[in-house]
Amino acid sequence: MSDAPAIEKALAELVPDGAASARRIPETVGDTLFPEERAAIARAVPRRRAEFIAGRACARHALFRLGQPAMAIPSGPDRAPIWPDGFVGSISHCEDLAIAVVARCPGAIRSLGVDIEPACPLEAELVENICTAAEQRYLANAANAGLLAKTIFSIKESVYKAQYPLTHTMLEFLDVELVLDATAGRFDAVVANSALPPLGGRFRIEAGHILALTYIAA
Ligand SMILES: CC(C)(COP(=O)(O)OP(=O)(O)OC[C@H]1O[C@@H](n2cnc3c(N)ncnc32)[C@H](O)[C@@H]1OP(=O)(O)O)[C@@H](O)C(=O)NCCC(=O)NCCS
Structure with a gap:
């Protein structure tokens, strides 16, 4: 099991002013998907469902930290997330963690990309x-x-x-x-x-993760 709190802290230190982040452990997150998000995993295996659900939960938590109520974040045909109006963001997952970063747009940040x-x-x-x-x-x-x-x-x-x-x-x-x-x-x-x-x-190596x-x- 990863040291998720250490990674959450490291991620929060990486994000620029005005952005927010969150992390979840896949398999431990309840399914809170919106109907318009489900098409992306309609035929997915359980592991892919779990990482997708965890990624969306991270994204909603990060948006909540910027004051945004829970909203759908569907996937585009290119698989890129479609963020609510007024926000940009990015999602990543590895075997034991999912993370997301978001920022208001327009604002100081035009676009974000994250990877773990x-x-x-x-x-x-x-x-x-x-x-x-x-x-x-x-x-x-x-x-x-x-x-x-x-x-x-x-x-x-x-x-x-x-x-x-x-x-x-x-x-x-x-x-x-x-x-x-x-x-x-x-x-x-x-x-x-x-x-x-x-x-x-910015990048960081923390608790066994990049x-x-x-x-x-x-
Ligand atoms: C998207 C990609 C970069 C990473 O996908 P991955 O290996 O599954 O790894 P991650 O978990 O870190 O990222 C997946 C998330 O990236 C996001 N994503 C997918 N395509 C994206 C795109 N075109 N633009 C922005 N974000 C994208 C999604 O949120 C996706 O998660 P979700 O499907 O659960 O919503 C990869 O699959 C890909 O498409 N690569 C082609 C381009 C590339 O890698 N070029 C070399 C680097 S320059």
Whole structure:
């Protein structure tokens, strides 16, 4: 069982001012789905139902923290969540946790992307598919290269989720290049062939999990 309170605290420290977050443990969350959310899991296996239900519960809790009553958050045809008017947000789940972040929009934040992964090294044979040449040079000088490579994977998933609502563009891992400040837990990201400004965010390794958050300022 994960140390969910420690991860909740770490996530709350990652989110920028004006945003809110929440976490749930899948399998422990009652089904509070709205009818318009159910299509997304109509034929899903129990594990997928549990993570979806937990993700929606997190999202509603985070919205509640911003003063928003419970509302439906359906999935679009591209699987991206459709947030209530006036909000942006992002959801992620791994085997033992679901998390969500939300912010009011318009406001200081145009878009958010979040990811959670188990804090274990990326398989060596995947590194060249995930990390650019510059990122691989960075890893070559790092003490914990495998874990940092997994962190790069997680950050790129969060970048993808943050940029998608603005661009509706599918990205490959090598379309995104990161510069990490591992000490500060910050990163900058450049998306190839994109009109987006440079992106950035924060990451943290806490209680056996990698947390990555990308935010695009208004
Ligand atoms: C969405 C994706 C990034 C992560 O999905 P995953 O592996 O299931 O992992 P997570 O649990 O972290 O995230 C799933 C959640 O992301 C959200 N999501 C899915 N598609 C999304 C999109 N296009 N834009 C924003 N958020 C999206 C959903 O809330 C989803 O959960 P839900 O279906 O329960 O609502 C992945 O499935 C995907 O579509 N990848 C293709 C693009 C990519 O990865 N490129 C390389 C990185 S640049």
